[in-house]
Amino acid sequence: MTHPTSLPQAAQAFRRFFGELRETYLERETLFTQIELALLCREHVLVVGPPGTAKSAIASAVLGRIVDEKTGGPSLFAKQIAESTVQTDLIGPVDFKVLTETGRTEYITDDGMLGAVHAFLDEVFDGRDMLLRSILNVLHERELKHGRRVTSGRIECAIMTSNRYLSEVLARSPELLLAFADRLSFIAFVPKSFARRASRAAMLHRFMHGARPDLRVSLTLQQLDLLQEAVEKVKVSSQVLEGVELLADGLERSLSAQVAKLPDYVPTKYFSQRSVVKALWALKAAVVRDQIYQHPDRQLEATIEDLEALRWFFLLGGPSSADAEALLKVAVDPRERAQLEIVRLEQRTFDETLAKVRNELVSGVEREATALAAGEDLSAAEALARSFQPGLASITAQRLLVKLVPGPRHQDNRSPLLGAARGLVTAVEQRLARGMTSQQGDPAAAGGVNAPEGRGGLQLLTSFKDALELCRSVPELRSQFNPLCESSARLLEQMLEMIALSAEGVEFEDGLKIEGLVALADNLEEEISQVSALSGLLAEGAPAAMERLRVADMAVRRRVVSSLRRRAAAAFQAPRPAGKRDPFETLSTDSRRLTQLEKSLQVLDPSQPGLKQELLQPLGLAYAKQVLSTTPFERIEQYARAAQMVAENLRQEGLSPDAVIAACRDIIEQRLVEHARMLSREVASPPPAPNAVVNGDAYTFYRNSFSVRAPDGELAALLGLDNQLSFAQPQTAASFLSDGVRQAVAQAELVFAHTRIKYLRSWLTQLLTVLLPELEAPKGKAEAERTFERLVRSRFPLLALKEGELVRLRGVLGTLGAMQGELGESAKKLSLQLRGIDEDFGRFSKRVLEMRTTL
Structure with a gap:
């Protein structure tokens, strides 16, 4: 075959x-x-x-x-x-x-x-x-x-x-x-x-x-x-x-x-x-x-x-x-x-x-011609030739593209559509030839169809894009595509320059707020993106021009972001009127505004991050100083919670608290030293009266005078605060807080402990003086019960055993005893006195309990 x-x-x-x-x-x-x-x-x-x-x-x-x-x-x-x-x-x-x-x-x-x-x-x-x-x-x-x-x-x-x-x-x-x-x-x-x-x-x-x-x-x-x-x-x-x-x-x-x-x-x-x-x-x-x-x-x-x-x-x-x-x-x-x-x-x-x-x-030719309504497109093209309107140009170009691609079923209906398309392209070419004209001298520039176009406007860019797409897609208009690309490229370069200049002009507008900068950044980014999208269509008709536009796009984005950053810095560095707003609310508001601005700027140019950190750092420091210098507290643990809240709030707003807290170190130490000085005031410790020893008044005095006015555990709270703030300690230091602050708080707490132990010794001594003779010569079970009841009524067992006062004091003295020097030695001596109180009370209470069970 x-x-x-x-x-x-x-x-x-x-x-x-x-x-x-x-x-x-x-x-x-x-x-x-x-x-x-x-x-x-x-x-x-x-x-x-x-x-x-x-x-x-x-x-x-x-x-x-x-x-x-x-x-x-x-x-x-x-x-x-x-x-x-x-x-x-x-x-x-x-x-x-x-x-x-x-x-x-x-x-x-x-x-x-x-x-x-x-x-x-x-x-x-x-x-x-x-x-x-x-x-x-x-x-x-x-x-x-x-x-x-x-x-x-x-x-x-x-x-x-x-x-x-x-x-x-x-x-x-x-x-x-x-x-x-x-x-x-x-x-x-x-x-x-x-x-x-x-x-x-x-x-x-x-x-x-x-x-x-x-x-x-x-x-x-x-x-x-x-x-x-x-x-x-x-x-x-x-x-x-x-x-x-x-x-x-x-x-x-x-x-x-x-x-x-x-x-x-x-x-x-x-x-x-x-x-x-x-x-x-x-x-x-x-x-x-x-x-x-x-x-x-x-x-x-x-x-x-x-x-x-x-x-x-x-x-x-x-x-x-x-x-x-x-x-x-x-x-x-x-x-x-x-x-x-x-x-x-x-x-x-x-x-x-x-x-x-x-x-x-x-009969389809006439029916299709009626449906296509080419006369409307011809009228629109004639109107654009008289006065270019970007919105009308876009609508007409999009409408013609739909009608011409793939095109009418009947070839006779294609000619009028092509006539309208050519008229539209001619109008666009004439507009491109005028360049970046603001039409300021036009008497109709007060808001009519010839109103100023500013930097170019999104509608204007869209009209060029739609006209280019029309020329690229319709075979009969293909010969006009390359020249239209070249003309568009020249105008786009002018537009990019105008965008950059408009951003640089913002530096001379003192009244512009951050919200205005965010809106402006978003608008400029949209305009630049529109220019970029339009320049993408030029790859086929004007590849060299597209490369120039790509380079210009990057340069304009850098210029815009740099100008807006400088304007934002000036806005935040300007003095602000004093107000009654909560300091954190002020910081949070500024953080949100800066977050929005930074996001907008990063969209424009991702290579320039860090605006929020740069501008919010001083605001964060002002907030931290205000809180740490004005927050009232009676216990160091309260102040520690305030410091922790400051650090967490800073992190929440996107700020690293290390440098801020480190800058507030003097304020923190000053507040703690002042607190220690207030604690070091002398608390009266008179020996209890004879009747107060047994009837519970001594207990009431101890609780009202010492537990409230002379709180314990301050040194432990200070050490906890020091550990909490270790993330901000200087590299050359062993801890965040200085030895002087620890010495001041330790000294104040040592005075508290000495005052308490002195009172407890006096109270216990008098109590034993009253009750011990009753144990030496008991007269029977009733007398033993009376002694037990008097001991309970004194409430010393309640304080020492159930409330654990002696254990708490032992812990305080243990922390103080770890200190170096004379202060630690004094704490150890007090620990011996406390042990003596504990042992004396233990022996006495044991004898009372044994007597109740044996008689």
Whole structure:
């Protein structure tokens, strides 16, 4: 075999191939037409009809004789479907080597229908529904998905046959028939009988003489490839595309109306977006088929007349209207009659719908012209020529882009739109030529259409962008795209300079607040971004200018951010009026304002961070000094909580507290030393009166005078505060607080401890003086109980045991005893005195308790 060198040779082979088939299989013209279209556009065919109508013979005769020039044989997968057929029978067996070695399930698809160019599936509706759905998915997608693996196939065209009527399939599974109607491009019905006597006579004559089909003409895959490539080249105008849409919509409405009249009727075609796309390929195949059979010199471009061929796509293929009438007269089987009625009904509906579509397409020029309203765009372009308005220019450019891309269906309606587009582009070019003019001298500059444009304005940038997009997208305007890019680049450079100057001018505006700076930064960033977006369109038309704009963009962003930072610093350094606001509220407010500003500035130029830290540090220090120098406290732990709150608030506002707290060290130490001096005031410690020793007054005096006026644990609280503030201690120091502060607090607490211990010793001594004689010469149990009650009434046991005063004092003295020098030694001596009190009281209380139990 030799490969044809031209498309005409392939067309001749195709024509001879199917001509021989038509001579052999009589009254099957529609079926062969559908198969021809399916082969040309690489789609599939379903053939239904009663047994004995040569469906399988025709499928085999077609697909079995399309051979590969390289092998001399067909690339055909053939399978008769039965209820026992499984998926591997169709897609290929499992690769057991892969399964045993890796545990993964893979299929040898080369042995299935995906491995062949053509497939013949006989009695397709005898399979299970799930199998049939999987067949449809594989045929439609031309690939097998299993897990993460996707295997593409060679399959182009499959012919499926069934001895069932469509009504039987519908009764069995309506969803299955719907799936077939949506995924298959062609469905054909082959009637039981011949419509013409001559055909029946010819068949009997062949039978009498034992003649068998003698098919000698073959068609090669390579020849078919050439014809399929021609199908891909077929052009379809917008008007014909409109015809396809109108035909699909009209048929769907008309056939749906027939369903209301005939409840048993179901349209053969399911009208979806998928079916409309397939219809387009069927139309292109019909153009190539017409070139093969009727008009070899025609151009590969679809016309309105070619819409006639879509009847074989949208309808159930079958005998012609005349043949259907003849067959209905002799048909006995109700299923056969019903199928013929469907063929006749759909053919009549198609003819009526196609006639309406042709009429609509003829009047479509005027109808489309009215819808496009090109006059409005022409008027807008003329208005822009007189006085440029950015908003109007943008709206008009966007509107024209929608109308011109892909464009009107009728070419006559394109000219006025192009005239409006050219007028708009001319107006934009004139505006670009004026540069950055503020139009200050225009008498209408008080707010009319010629009002000053300032730095350029977002609307102005948008109008340029829309005009560039229009020129880039519309072929007729393409010649103006590059010059428009160059003009736009020059104006954009001026705009960027104006943006930078406007930011630098802010440094001379004393009244501008931080909120104003945030709004200005956001506005400038939006303008610069608009310029950048517009400059991106220049890459194609003016690449050198785009690079200049990129460099200018970066420089302008740096200039803008630097100017706004300087203005913000000046605003925060200016003296502020004293107010009654909470200091943290003031800091928090400033922090939020600076956070907003810093975010806006970082969007402009991420390379210049740190504005908030820079400006908020002095404010944070002022806040910390105010809180730490004015917060009242009676205990060091209260002051420690205030210091902790300051540090946490600073962190919350994004400030590092280290430097702030370090700068407040003198204030903190001054407050602590002052606190220690206040604590060191002398607390009167007179010995308790004799009656007060026993009746509880001594306890009351101790609690009111010492526990309130001379609190303990201050040194421990000071050490805790020192540890808490260690993050801010100087690098050369061992701790944050100085030794002098610790000495002052320790000295004050030592005085407290000495005063308390002195009072406790005096109290206990007098108590023992009163009660001890009673223990020396007890007179009986009643006397022992009296002594016990007097001891309890004194409340010394309550203070020492239940309230743990002696333990608390021991802890205070332990902390003080760790101090170096004379202060530590004094604390140790006091610890010995405290131990003496503890031991004396222990011995005495033990004797009292023993006496109560022994007497």
